[in-house]
Amino acid sequence: MASLTELPAWKALQQHYDSQGKALKLADLFAADATRFQRYSSEFKDAATDTTLLVDYSKNLVTDETLDLLVQLAEATGVASLRDSMFNGDPINFTEHRSVLHVALRNVSGWRAFKDASGQSVDGEVRDVLGQMKRCADAIREGVWTGYTGKRITDVVNIGIGGSDLGPAMVCQALTPYQGTGPNAHFVSNVDGTHLAEVLKRVNPETTVFIVASKTFTTIETIRNANSAKAWFLTQASDPAHVAKHFIALSTNLKATGEFGIAPENVFRFWDWVGGRYSLWSAIGLSIAIHVGFEHFEALLRGAEAMDRHFAETPLRENLPVLLGLLGVWYGDFFGAATHAVLPYDQYLGRLPAYLQQADMESNGKYVTRNGERVNYATGPVLWGEPGTNGQHAFYQLIHQGTRLVPCDFIAPLRTHNPIANNAHHEILLANLLAQPEALMRGKPLEAALAETPADLAPHRVFEGNRPTNTLLVRGALTPAALGALIALYEHKIFVQGAIWQINSYDQWGVELGKVLAKNVLGELRGEVPLGEREHDASTAGLVAYAKGFLEQGH
Numbered sequence: 001m002a003s004l005t006e007l008p009a010w011k012a013l014q015q016h017y018d019s020q021g022k023a024l025k026l027a028d029l030f031a032a033d034a035t036r037f038q039r040y041s042s043e044f045k046d047a048a049t050d051t052t053l054l055v056d057y058s059k060n061l062v063t064d065e066t067l068d069l070l071v072q073l074a075e076a077t078g079v080a081s082l083r084d085s086m087f088n089g090d091p092i093n094f095t096e097h098r099s100v101l102h103v104a105l106r107n108v109s110g111w112r113a114f115k116d117a118s119g120q121s122v123d124g125e126v127r128d129v130l131g132q133m134k135r136c137a138d139a140i141r142e143g144v145w146t147g148y149t150g151k152r153i154t155d156v157v158n159i160g161i162g163g164s165d166l167g168p169a170m171v172c173q174a175l176t177p178y179q180g181t182g183p184n185a186h187f188v189s190n191v192d193g194t195h196l197a198e199v200l201k202r203v204n205p206e207t208t209v210f211i212v213a214s215k216t217f218t219t220i221e222t223i224r225n226a227n228s229a230k231a232w233f234l235t236q237a238s239d240p241a242h243v244a245k246h247f248i249a250l251s252t253n254l255k256a257t258g259e260f261g262i263a264p265e266n267v268f269r270f271w272d273w274v275g276g277r278y279s280l281w282s283a284i285g286l287s288i289a290i291h292v293g294f295e296h297f298e299a300l301l302r303g304a305e306a307m308d309r310h311f312a313e314t315p316l317r318e319n320l321p322v323l324l325g326l327l328g329v330w331y332g333d334f335f336g337a338a339t340h341a342v343l344p345y346d347q348y349l350g351r352l353p354a355y356l357q358q359a360d361m362e363s364n365g366k367y368v369t370r371n372g373e374r375v376n377y378a379t380g381p382v383l384w385g386e387p388g389t390n391g392q393h394a395f396y397q398l399i400h401q402g403t404r405l406v407p408c409d410f411i412a413p414l415r416t417h418n419p420i421a422n423n424a425h426h427e428i429l430l431a432n433l434l435a436q437p438e439a440l441m442r443g444k445p446l447e448a449a450l451a452e453t454p455a456d457l458a459p460h461r462v463f464e465g466n467r468p469t470n471t472l473l474v475r476g477a478l479t480p481a482a483l484g485a486l487i488a489l490y491e492h493k494i495f496v497q498g499a500i501w502q503i504n505s506y507d508q509w510g511v512e513l514g515k516v517l518a519k520n521v522l523g524e525l526r527g528e529v530p531l532g533e534r535e536h537d538a539s540t541a542g543l544v545a546y547a548k549g550f551l552e553q554g555h
Contacts, residue, residue, distance in 0.1 A: 046306035049481035093506035102278035106301035148242035160213030165189035167280030170351035191221035303484025325496030353385035440467035
């Protein structure tokens with residue numbers, strides 16, 4: 001494939017940006033077209049799960065011509081073809097020769113057959129693991145699975161890191177209203193002992209199940225935390241045989257899990273075609289199924305599956321993940337926007353920005369194309385955000401009046417799970433959600449500021465406006481199915497952008513270098529390797545020596 005910036009479709013977009021795009025004014029676009037909202041918004045509907053998601057992209061710096069040119073870029077870069085290759089199980093993660101089949105994990109209705117890179121069906125194996133998850137979750141939630149003293153399980157602690165933590169932690173918080181009588185869910189990821197220590201203060205060894213999530217069962221942070229949790233457990237449950245009733249593994253390393261003390265029937269497998277940041281749909285989601293019930297976990301899968309079908313079957317011009325992905329390319333590569341804010345107006349979605357940080361930045365934070373060449377354009381944005389309305393009293397100032405263009409996604413369910421004070425809280429929340437994109441679009445000109453402010457202060461009250469936003473509204477409450485559809489929407493948006501940027505969105509070699517160097521430093525801190533034997537720059541060598549000297553003093 002030709003270099004992205006040499007494609008006629010890219011050059012046409014650049015010309016369009018230079019001649020029209022950078023001068024577009026949202027206020028003028030709305031003034032000229034009374035139907036802009038109707039034409040530039042779309043409802044995703046899935047009758048099977050009773051899920052409706054409105055995506056309003058009308059407050060973007062685009063015209064029909066812009067969108068047509070963006071779609072032509074998607075066609076020129078083979079987005080549809082690569083999408084079909086993913087669904088067909090082709091090894092599109094070519095640096096590791098792996099399929100990318102998280103979509104197969106939520107094939108609940110069996111709408112298509114999924115095969116891996118070797119041509120082997122994966123549907124049966126997925127169903128088997130889902131059945132194992134259901135039996136485990138049901139047994140714990142119904143009190144059939146008890147602790148070593150016969151008491152009911154009240155808490156589940158997921159020990160993992162990265163995708164083995166961020167996904168299930170985000171979903172468990174988002175679906176808190178569906179917990180019912182299920183166990184509380186806790187998450188330990190940081191190797192900082194404080195994280196584990198604070199969780200252990202809140203649980204009882206007699207009534208706690210630990211889930212150790214590590215495919216190889218060698219992830220240094222996860223196994224260190226797991227061993228410490230096991231040691232804590234055995235201070236009260238002195239018989240090592242009791243470990244089998246309180247520890248579960250999500251792993252493929254049966255030898256290591258057996259040596260740890262975990263019973264074979266409590267080891268859940270997943271596959272190398274499941275990337276960590278896309279793994280919450282797999283056995284990594286066991287904490288979700290235990291916390292909210294398997295029926296709600298399955299509803300989460302069904303919502304994602306519905307979005308998968310939309311992505312796979314809808315023409316590019318009406319395809320919501322494609323449209324959102326193209327808008328991101330438009331701002332990142334033509335307007336120079338380096339960041340993207342995700343702003344959920346729902347307290348339960350408080351961890352969504354952190355989850356999407358990994359999903360997006362680990363996927364598309366690449367500077368090498370699939371051909372092994374360095375890109376000469378921007379790839380993945382810095383993704384960030386916090387729940388509204390808290391963010392309005394923190395960083396919105398920069399979005400409104402700062403010098404950087406920050407495209408934003410505003411997200412909210414139209415119904416709350418907690419309609420306290422006769423729904424007054426939720427009405428205020430929605431009012432703020434709906435007002436912020438309007439304020440970012442309209443701004444406040446100098447004339448308006450002068451009408452209410454002395455002339456010397458008026459410039460400080462000017463808002464340039466013309467800041468682009470998307471608004472995503474769940475029609476109803478945030479259900480498991482709606483959440484599944486929302487997550488899958490962003491997953492596929494990430495796919496689209498990676499396809500256009502001609503990068504491999506499914507490896508993460510940048511994560512590995514720091515791990516290797518950390519092992520070297522650890523040996524020095526522990527005295528296993530003499531200082532100076534490892535080659536460091538002067539700064540790192542000095543820092544290692546400084547830290548080692550402090551530790552050796554017994555502090």
